[in-house]
Amino acid sequence: MSVRHSLGGALRATLLACLLAFGTGAAGAEDEPAVRMHPALAGIDWTEVNEVEVALKDHSYEPDEIRLKVGQPYKLVLRNVGAVAHDMVGGSLFDEKVIALRMVNSSVGRVIADYVNSVYVRSRNNIELWLVPLKPGEYSFFCSLPGHREDGMEGIVRIVP
Numbered sequence: 001m002s003v004r005h006s007l008g009g010a011l012r013a014t015l016l017a018c019l020l021a022f023g024t025g026a027a028g029a030e031d032e033p034a035v036r037m038h039p040a041l042a043g044i045d046w047t048e049v050n051e052v053e054v055a056l057k058d059h060s061y062e063p064d065e066i067r068l069k070v071g072q073p074y075k076l077v078l079r080n081v082g083a084v085a086h087d088m089v090g091g092s093l094f095d096e097k098v099i100a101l102r103m104v105n106s107s108v109g110r111v112i113a114d115y116v117n118s119v120y121v122r123s124r125n126n127i128e129l130w131l132v133p134l135k136p137g138e139y140s141f142f143c144s145l146p147g148h149r150e151d152g153m154e155g156i157v158r159i160v161p
């Protein structure tokens with residue numbers, strides 16, 4: 001019983017070693033990071049991007065209603081004109097069936113990610129969300145910093161066909 005157990009352990013150890021070796025080899029062969037592009041972004045002409053700006057104030061969004069059209073490329077600029085940090089928590093707005101996110105851009109860098117669920121904007125900073133709306137509907141968003149939503153810092157994105 002104990003012999004069989006230790007043999008099993010040795011076999012598992014060998015298998016693990018093989019998997020690790022294989023994994024290392026595979027990762028080393030790839031020079032580029034594997035960033036998945038949302039399939040809905042294929043063929044989008046970003047030279048025709050529509051810019052929509054939302055001011056983040058202490059404590060409100062202006063405007064607090066944003067209207068976007070399905071299939072159009074947008075640069076949604078979140079401009080924090082307030083004295084404190086704010087964010088935008090999108091919930092189902094950020095679902096990949098609702099928007100196709102190309103990237104998140106700021107003055108200090110760029111994030112290419114296929115999914116985010118909130119965007120944090122420091123005082124006197126801008127963050128751009130490059131996206132294509134996919135699914136018509138009304139999607140609420142809010143600021144999750146303590147007390148801000150209660151003060152009325154929330155809004156709605158209307159995606160229209």
Ligand SMILES: [Cu+2]
Pocket residue numbers: 059085086087143144145148153
């Ligand atoms: Cu806020």
